[in-house]
Amino acid sequence: MDQPVIPSKVDVGALTEVLDGRWGELRKSVRAQMTDSTFREAHDLDTEAHRIQVLEQLRELAKTDRPRLGFEREYGGGGDIGGSVTSFEMLGFGDLSLMVKAGVQWGLFGGAVQLLGTARHHERYLRPIMDLDLPGCFAMTEHGHGSDVQHLRTTATYDPATREFVIDSPDKDAHKEYIGNAARDGKLAVVFAQLVTGGESRGVHAFLVPIRADDDGPVPGVSIEDCGRKAGLNGVDNGRLGFAGVRVPREALLNRYGDVTEDGTYTSPIESDGRRFFTMLGTLIRGRVSVAGSAGNATKRALAIAVRYGEQRRQFFRPGNEEEVVLLDYRAHQRKLMPALAATYALHFAQEELVGALHDIQGADDVDEQRQRELESRAAGIKAVSTWHATRAIQMAREACGGAGYLAENLLPALKADTDVFTTFEGDNTVLLQLVAKGLLTSYKDHFEDLSTLATARFVAEQFVGAVIERTAARQVIERLVDASHDDEDVLFDRGWHVKLFEDREEHVLDGVARRLRRAASEDPFEVFNDAQDHVLRAGRVHVERIVLEAFVAGIDRCPDPDAKALLDHLCDLYVLSTVEADRAWFLEHGRLTAARSKAVVAAVNDLCTQLRPHARTLVDAFAIPEQFLDAAFLSRA
Template structure:
């Protein structure tokens, strides 16, 4: 689990004092930095960005949702015509056969319209991918070409009104009829309606339907079936009920809806049978004997949704920062005492609200690139092993919650940082927040995903004691208690206090450098996992109901440990990226940005570090003071850092980030300068009284 496990033995990064003043004028080489942010498939990202400079792909703010839906459908047809929908599929069907490149290009569509990104994801990342990943060649030959060209629009019918993240418990059934050699698809009650499905309300003509496969009176668990739902005229086929979800909080360019099946019959061959098949006589067979492993293998084949959301959320956050920082570098407010008003980004609070979020966006971008390469290795077949698939699923489940939550936080902060201008629809921030809101709950609710990560961490923790007697676990628990006693008793704190000498710079040099940040982040994950793991292990022999109660009592801490694990992975990815930077000035600035990211995480969890004796109160105070220093140091580089995201004006499309604000400010300053020079400026009341 090299890519997802806590790695305390990871080689240390630069040990030079990060707080030392640079011996040169550090600056960013934007042209050299942008390719690092775009990653391995930067050429496909740039190709996608060039395509969406065409205003035919742009969202129209305030458009009625019914018109918006039809516009997005036509945009998807344009994507299909330009080959953008088939990058992931085999060349023999007209695709490009690139898995990582496909997602890289797909993620960029969020810059045009998040509805376009998600609807194209429904069509090609879910519906068509289900045919490809869960089906076999007979299914590919029959349906892939039309699905890729959008001649066959489709829905991905997994989620039910009554079961979202708990896919194993969905209620839709597919019962095999031996005499007819057909599956009968049935919705047994209202809560089993397939819900929130893109393309289900109006546009879809077929659906990949997940249902409990029943044959010979045995339920073999969730499988996927290709089910036609509408004819070429858009009319529901017999037995199909569809409902429109109507207007939503965002993503209103997508025709989300519900589907129900009243004993709908499909041929036996419509079972997508890569992982499970039913013979003509009703006999079930599967290359995977374990029902649980079979289920998770099928769902793992569709992990790309989580991977792509991680990337799209990262770029959406970056876009909001590009808008807010550009505006903050031009907008002036309040006289600074010299007759000039102060640029917003020169205010300490404004730096503090935006620059740490730039650091987080960079950390996410570098971590996403590692996730994308991991995904490509597995799905291209180059590194496709059970272990790598499990690692990929864990990594996606760890990063997607962090990036989607951060996108909402960053977009909202950017909106507030732009004041009333940020609230105007034309400046995109309000719309971005509305559209990305649901990213936190689809493709897996964020908290459910973190629980998957937590359970993986617990599994790795338990594996350390596999085959060993209880004495080993007792000895480990004793060591953990001793460690907590050592830290909590203040012994390490005392050492920190003596070493700090009352100097913020000295505190950072002695205890908050790269290797110290890594230790603080990794120690927190390890301690929390060990604490929860030890308590749950002690409850193993309890009755099931009592054991579940113990788990519930530890669930919040387990989720927090999983989140801390994701933050550690982002920090490590950022540090690895710095090692690949050749330009000295860029590397120096990015090191400060990485430190800002790491110390911001530590600051967020200062209470934990203090209570667990990881930091003295002096050094804890130094964390906050040093973050302020880093924000000041990075303030001259803020514009370069957001410009390095590589967005063209056609991607930004926010008037306040177009230069119009600078022109307004220049006009105002010129007006008052001319007024003063002419001698016609009125005398302020206060000065008049002083005469």
């Protein structure tokens, strides 16, 4: 099918409108607020000065309605979950230390109180949390356990004689590590610990534990250590917390999913310890969703800077010309920036869908368990792919600006340093993609008691693999995409072919994983799963790439402006074909591309880069990033 022709000029505002989407008005108001000089970045501050500045900016945010958006109206909140996440994401255009500290205070700390606590906690704590009168921490990760939250070693042992929980760190490995707000500003922490009552452990629960007294010294029994200077995000006061016999009242337990009576009897609306644990964690995905969106906005900022620089910087003469060639006119430079820009748009639309689903599902009166599981899986996958993309794209943007891109005054080094940790916090990306694959293999059914490799492999072997193989095998012949009727190059721009290609790859990879794991029934389950781990990760990744494509297509369909729609169509083609190009080995090995068509894909990517090059500035301007956050010194000297 023929591609729509891109007009010579496309309205930036039309693109911004479709990008802003459901929370467009909120995005506009946040942009207006961010132009205030209060939110300007400073690149030459020492650690303490940076922390002071970020806390002052946090106080300015607390004066607005932004931090209240995600909380219930009855406690002074806005009742707008999607708006809350969107406003956090928008902070990703500026100093990411502010975004992270805001996320710790209102997303993680406040969110845990809201979602894991009950009325007694909401009435006492939510207003001071929203007002920043009660700075707090989210103390989950331990020195010895990061991703394996289920086996944290901190304990909360109930003492019926005093009606208190006793919080203990049995060893150094149980000390809480990398806890935002802990080193300097936090007063109260949500501490995740193994609940022990009557000599029996009931799994991980969350407790409200004071960590600082009124004089800002540690509460007796609490040890606080500053993590010190990091590679980035130095406006966030990360610290380590240890507990030695710290007593808190019985009411300190955030008891939505489990409670302890005065005599020590444990009660819960969910019988299974494993199911209860995953239900608790599943409610806390807003932080993961926010990180994905913030990474996307940081990527947009880096690409906007690099594109502007590429349009003004000249290098080398073309024979017969008196003026040197603009960097962005070079194919190699286009190859660096244009596919990254296409993927950034694709992930933006996927993120918008994710936020909308989060808003609708968590805002509903009744919990739809299957939709919640699907949401958790999608959030894990989008977070992993978005933050890995940010790491690669920001590095590429830095390289595209040469040595100038290495100077702090040109903003890119800070973006590179601040986003690097996004790939491992709010869930290590490798672990998250395994969770996505596990969800695909189990069709989101709740049969897992824990996240262990052994349990996953055994369940897949015994329960689901046969069904997965049967389902996918039936489609293999039908879904083969290399056939004589599609030898022409026009198919490369056929959206239906794109979607089928991605669907077919996902089904085939999932089928292969299922077949490999089936051996776990007769062999060592751990070894079988460990041997297939690369395959499992691929299954998660190709699934996410498929849903990202579908989100991009849906975003284009919502665009009312025909010129903007034509531009987005070409950009979507570039996203698809550059993704196929990057995975050509798989498509060739599995007969989905002929050698000739594989070469045609490379040529098509080149052609699309050339076609889109005149619109590069329009595409980055459509992000509507406040100009103060694009104020790189090398751009202002032009």
